[in-house]
Amino acid sequence: MASFSLEDDLSCPVCCEVYQDPQLLPCGHSFCRRCLDRHGSGKSSRTCAVCRQVSEQRPVSNLSLRNACESFLREKEKGSDGGVVCPQHGERVKFFCETDKELLCTVCRKHSHRSHKVQPLAQVVEKCKREVKVALRPALDALDSLRYSTVGHTKNNLLIQAQRTERLIKKEFGKLHQFLKEEEEEKISALREEEERKTEYVEESVKHQLESLLGKVRYVEDQLENDDITFMQNYAQLLQRAQYNAPDPQLDSGTLIDVAKHLGNLRYEVWEKMKSTCSFYPVVLDPNSAPTDFSISDNLACVEKSTHIHPCPGPHQRSQVVLGFKGYRYGFHCWDVEVGDSRHWTIGVCSRSAARNAVRNLTPENGFWGLCREGDVCKVLGSTSSWPWCHIMPRTVRVKLGRHFLRRTVSFYDTNKKFKLSCSIELPSDEELFPFLIPGEQSSPLRILPNKVMLNMEQKFNCIEWYIDVQEILMTLCMCCLHGVGYVIFYLVCFLVAIFQVLMSR
Incomplete structure (x- = not known):
């Protein structure tokens, strides 16, 4: 309040701002020079804007008021530069209220915060700075971790x-280059061999013809040297022998290089041969999804549990699931997993969000939708009961993902015995699902088996489609039976299926 009173006393009544070069009138009121000149310009006498008294004398400078105004402005400028001014009272803040966590001026402390815990600002600043530094320490540690530890670790990985x-x-390209180099050498070697063989044949043929003609010419020339009687006696025979009616020596097509044999469809034939050395894996594993105790082969088709812990920067390292690189939302997909003699494994399909959660x-x-083996028990994920054929453990499991009776399902088959290991498991119709593998034992890897490159991949499954569907229906009926008759029916069905396989193989 005192500050506002002082500023009001030092303010011009015309412009309401602090006096600038204040001028004093005979009536005792003061005005800024510019305000006074603007108010009385063009007049011989001046009228006071406050008391309306007319004065004929010229105003004089109010030196005391000017000094007071300049001092006030300097103090105000110093307060604005060196601290914060109280917005309510216009004075510099000098205290800090620990109760309300507010800055106070002298007037605020006397009136509004008299009963609060108030300390001088200079004393409490260091304490508050220490508290802020302590609160900031976790953020600084996290910043250092992100800046050096995490970033460096990620860059190293x-x-x-x-x-x-x-x-x-x-x-891999070295293997392809070596294969192509060997094929090139083999093709060139075959060409050189044919060239040498046919060159030798041509030389022998020409040599034989040369010797035959040379003998004929020498014989006739010798007979020409005989006496006339002898020559005339042999004339008819010599004339016939001297005649040569054979065509000029020339090379037929059989003696030339078989260019078409060496160049015809050369790249295609090499590609066909290369297919036998190149494997196609229907599922490629994603090494970034592998946990730290899992090891994935270089061809990304085999995973096993390892004693060696390796760093894994991937987002799925908390889970125990190894995902396939590609997910499927539509269409028919099939892949074979070799489980071997492993007694603990899990295979199937899952959503990416499920794999990210541990x-x-x-x-x-x-x-997760899949099949697992736990010792001597083989069962579907989420099921508490095992199937009646659980003692017939598969060595290779075929996973079939597709549509079945207008439903999206996943099924599992024993590729050696060629029968279904489970009923078709219904899946979400529009969700992207990824193949997954979980090896449960060390030195017992799970392998994705390669497929042969064929024009129609579905041909390898068509021969057993119909009786697999029949088997699924009969298996469902067997599982509904609670007495031994169901098992008898099941084994009878398996026997009939085996007979059918023998007939189909013939």
Whole structure:
């Protein structure tokens, strides 16, 4: 309040601002020079804007008021530059209220914060700075971790991955280059062999013809040297022998290089041969999804549990699931997994969001649909009961993902015995699903088997489609039976299926 009173006393009544070069009238009121000149311009006498008294005398400078105004402005400027001014009272803040966490001026402390815990600003600043620094320490540690530890670790992993991938790419292309080089050498060797063989044949043929003609010419020339009587006696025979009616020596097509044999469809034939050496895997594993204790082969088709812990920068390292690189939303897809003699494994399909979460229960409710083996028991994920053929453990399991009776399903088959290991498991119709593998034992890898490159991939499954569907229906009926008759029917069906397979193989 005192500050506002002082500023009001030092303010011009015309412009309401602090006096600038104040001028004093005879009536005792003061005005800024510019305000006074603007108010009384063109007049011989001046009228006071406050008391309306007319004055004929010229105003004089009010030196005391000018000094007071300049001092006030300097103090105000110093307060604005060196601290914060109280917005309510216009004075510099000098205190801090720890109760309300507010800055106070002298007037605020006397009136509004008299009963609060108030300390001088200079004393409380260091304490508050220490508190802020303590609160900021976790953020600084996290910043250092992101800036140095995490970024450096990630960059190191990226460098290792890039170098390893580049090395494997060069290795694979080296195999292709070696194959092409060997094929080139083999083709050129076959060409050289044919060239040598046919050159030798041409030389022998020409030599034989040359010797025959040379003997004929020498014989006739010798007979020409005989006496006239002898020559005339042999004239008819010599004339006939001297005649040569054979065509000029020339090379037929059989003696030339078989160019069409060496160049015809050369690249296609090499590609056909290359297919036998190149494997196509219907499912390629994603190494970035592998946990730290899993090891994936260089061809990305085999995974096993390892004692060696390796760093994994991927987002799925908390889970125990290895995903396929590509997910499927539509269409028919099929792949074979070799489980071998392993007694603990899990295979199937899952959603990507489910794989990112480290869930313990792999169930359809959690986004996992598959088949697992636990010792001597083989069962569907989420099911508490095993199937009646659980003692017939498969060595290779075929996973079939597609449509079945207008439903999207996944099914599992024993490729050796060629029968279904489970009923078709219904899946979400429009969700993208990824193949997954979980090896449960060390030194017992799970392998994705390669497919042969064929024009129609579905041909390899058509021969058993119809009786697999029949088997599924009969298996469902068997599972509904609670007495031994169901098992008898099931084994009878398996026997009939085996007989059918024998007939189909013939």
